[in-house]
Amino acid sequence: xxxxxxxxxxxxxxxxxxxxxxxxxxxxxxxxxxxxxxxxxxxxxxxxxxxxxxxxxxxxxxxxxxxxxxxxxxxxxxxxxxxxxxxxxxxxxxx
Numbered sequence: 001x002x003x004x005x006x007x008x009x010x011x012x013x014x015x016x017x018x019x020x021x022x023x024x025x026x027x028x029x030x031x032x033x034x035x036x037x038x039x040x041x042x043x044x045x046x047x048x049x050x051x052x053x054x055x056x057x058x059x060x061x062x063x064x065x066x067x068x069x070x071x072x073x074x075x076x077x078x079x080x081x082x083x084x085x086x087x088x089x090x091x092x093x094x095x
Contacts, residue, residue, distance in 0.1 A: 012035060012038060012040065015031055015034060015035060016035060016040065016043060018031060019031040019032050019035065019043050019047070020043070025050070025051055025054035025055075025058070025061055025064075025065075026060075026061060026064055028047055028050070028051060029047070029051050029061065029064035029065055029067070029068050030064065031043070032044040032046075032047045032051075032068055033064070033067055033068045033071060036068065036071035036072065036075065037071065041071055041072055041075040044068050044071055044072050045072055047068070048065075048068060048069060048072060051064075051065045051068060052065060052069075062089075062092060063089045063092050063093050066085045066086070066088055066089040066092075067085070067086070067089050069085050070082045070083075070085040070086045070089070073085065
């Protein structure tokens with residue numbers, strides 16, 4: 001994920017492939033969120049139902065899933081809803 005942030009498109013393909021195999025919801029949320037940050041929100045859209053269900057079972061996942069959903073909403077030009085999710089995530093983790 002860090003390499004993708006530094007090297008942009010060069011490292012996105014391996015990250016995209018990794019996200020298709022990831023079974024740990026917290027890691028999956030991070031991976032698809034990084035991809036969405038770089039303009040590829042398809043993996044985030046695909047993973048969102050699975051991540052949402054996982055967050056219902058494990059409240060610790062609420063913040064990463066909100067951030068993922070915020071990027072999907074922003075991609076849909078639903079900026080107010082996206083900002084609401086980001087603000088809620090910040091409120092849940094005020095550090």
